[in-house]
Amino acid sequence: MSWTTAQPAQWSGPGGAEPPREAAVRAHGVRKMYGRGENAVAALRGVDVAFDKGAFTAIMGPSGSGKSTLMHVLAGLDSVSAGQVWLGDTELTGMNDARLTRLRRDRIGFVFQAFNLIPALNAQANIELPMTLARRSPDREWYNSIVQRLGLTERLTHRPTELSGGQQQRVAIARALLPRPDVVFADEPTGNLDSTSGAEVLSMLRASVRETGQTVVMVTHDPVAASYADRVVLLADGSVAGDIAAPTTDSVLDALRHLGG
Numbered sequence: 001m002s003w004t005t006a007q008p009a010q011w012s013g014p015g016g017a018e019p020p021r022e023a024a025v026r027a028h029g030v031r032k033m034y035g036r037g038e039n040a041v042a043a044l045r046g047v048d049v050a051f052d053k054g055a056f057t058a059i060m061g062p063s064g065s066g067k068s069t070l071m072h073v074l075a076g077l078d079s080v081s082a083g084q085v086w087l088g089d090t091e092l093t094g095m096n097d098a099r100l101t102r103l104r105r106d107r108i109g110f111v112f113q114a115f116n117l118i119p120a121l122n123a124q125a126n127i128e129l130p131m132t133l134a135r136r137s138p139d140r141e142w143y144n145s146i147v148q149r150l151g152l153t154e155r156l157t158h159r160p161t162e163l164s165g166g167q168q169q170r171v172a173i174a175r176a177l178l179p180r181p182d183v184v185f186a187d188e189p190t191g192n193l194d195s196t197s198g199a200e201v202l203s204m205l206r207a208s209v210r211e212t213g214q215t216v217v218m219v220t221h222d223p224v225a226a227s228y229a230d231r232v233v234l235l236a237d238g239s240v241a242g243d244i245a246a247p248t249t250d251s252v253l254d255a256l257r258h259l260g261g
């Protein structure tokens, strides 16, 4: 069972003609205010952005530019003050909490800087937890291919404290990928890792995009991490301030320097 055949790819292979890209998630005229009156802060000031299906996109920008806020509203974790957010054909804005919770559970995967694994559960139970809670049974072939691909086969009976940081983050990635979400949001996924484990984790995220057509949107401060993405969306002061295709560490550093980041 290979990683490649586990899910139909939604992109043409190298050398094939590029089909028109569809957006997995998009924001239209999104504004987000925190607080009221004199204390009001405009975290997002009219953001229009679309994230292609089957692409790995990094969101970057100076501290306070609105990266986390944008990710939270795209993932239905926070409401907008104005504008619309779409996940495929589904509009998130205006949905009630119960529907949003269900949508996040069924269609969105999360990977956090702090791994967020349950200490009392072994790796296998952590990976399966979201599906267990949703009373869904994982596709065993898909499960095996993910576990194998992420190099976790020998670690499944270990609890998080018995795993290295990189292994814990790979468990978190397996947990995010198992339900085959429309999009995986990764928030500083390498923030707690040394550079070798970080590189491993980023390669695996990129492989899931290349080989299975998974859509990944990652917030990061790290230009090296961003260079693993297909594209970087730059934020500054709550607005989109740039867009870099095929980013390299140098092109990202250069763009950030121009933003004063």
Ligand SMILES: Nc1ncnc2c1ncn2[C@@H]1O[C@H](COP(=O)(O)OP(=O)(O)OP(=O)(O)O)[C@@H](O)[C@H]1O
Pocket: 034, 035, 041, 042, 043, 061, 062, 063, 064, 065, 066, 067, 068, 069, 070
């Ligand atoms: N809950 C909140 N209440 C009030 N202001 C907030 C809240 N969350 C964020 N902000 C403000 O909104 C702006 C954008 O914050 P956000 O956390 O999205 O930026 P960021 O780019 O992710 O920053 P960092 O890189 O430092 O994590 C900042 O000015 C921040 O202080």
